[in-house]
Amino acid sequence: MKKFLSILLALCMCTVLFVGCSGKSSESKTSTSDSSAEPIKLAVYPLPSPYFEYAMESLELFTKNNANVELVEFAQYSDVIQALDSGSVDASIMGITEAVTPIANGLDLDIVLMTDYSAGMDGIVAAPGINSVKDLKGKTIATNIGTMNHMLLLTALEQAGLSESDVNITNMSEGDATAALVGGSIDAASIFDPQMSKAAKESGGKVIFSSKDLPGELSDVLIIKDSIVKDRADEVQGIVDAWYQVQDKYNKDSDSVVDLISPKAELTNDEFYSLLDGIDIATKDYNKEVFANNGEKMTALVTKVAKFLKSADCIESVPSEDKIKASIVSTFVEAESK
Secondary structure: OHHHHHHHHHHHHOOOOOOOOOOOOOOOEEEOOOOOOOOEEEEEOOOHHHHHHHHHHHOOHHHHOOOOEEEEEOOOHHHHHHHHHHOOOOEEEEEHHHHHHHHHOOOOEEEEEEEEEEOOOEEEEEOOOOOOHHHHOOOEEEEOOOOHHHHHHHHHHHHOOOOHHHOEEEEOOHHHHHHHHHHOOOOEEEEEOOHHHHHHHHHOOEEEEEHHHOOOOOEEEEEEEHHHHHHOHHHHHHHHHHHHHHHHHHHHOHHHHHHHHHHHHOOOHHHHHHHHOOEEEOOHHHHHHHHHHHHHHHHHHHHHHHHHHHHOOOOOOOOOHHHHHHOEOOHHHHOOOO
């Protein structure tokens, strides 16, 4: 249970921009292939999508797809961001904001796959009497500035015909925002579960907008060093194919896959399943749609995220269109799985 609670905390950290506004690596495990190069170091840490890497390794999917991969374990998400920045890992599944930030700051990283997206885990919870986003005009709303939840809030306001100046946005951690809503000192909070559900229940309010209303936008993606994408494309394809294959197996026999994950994650099967609540795995067909036409939709998403990060003073400038397009590699999604 303690392990499960710590992972719920890590889920919270997934939505927080570490760059914003001690890495614990355990014994690394290498899947061998015919490649004589150093293994591609892939981060695994306490969040649902990275945990599937344990099953990919146990099923020898990296090896079967000729990808020389070494899993490097981290205790928390922020350590992975540091490791990517320092170059001590080569690849990781990351939240889209965390993926865009280093790209905007000049790191040569490529987005090669969307692994999952929030489907209700994030949202706006409002006090009793507030029934829609339009009702937020003139109200005080708490969120963690510079995070995915901040971006969700601004998007919800825009869709409702409101601007940031129509409301009073105050910067709070998710825990503080929950307490403030329950205590009546704010009118709404843009936060994530489990705090979102807790705030709704204890305040008597309700969720008036969630990531279900923004399918695919609050997403996690697989990013890999550009040098590896260019020099070891076959192995990158092997990693993407291994991801598809473990999802195929999960869809056919989920328990057999979770049985491989849970012991390494120190979770019960039920605890792992509960972590998957609120997210949807991005299917192969969904990825093909997002990466179609040279990554047109992914380019639009990355541009939107970059503009948000600039407005939140988390990056100095929005990358050029050419830079954004260069960081999105659709080749691996478009290829047929082995």
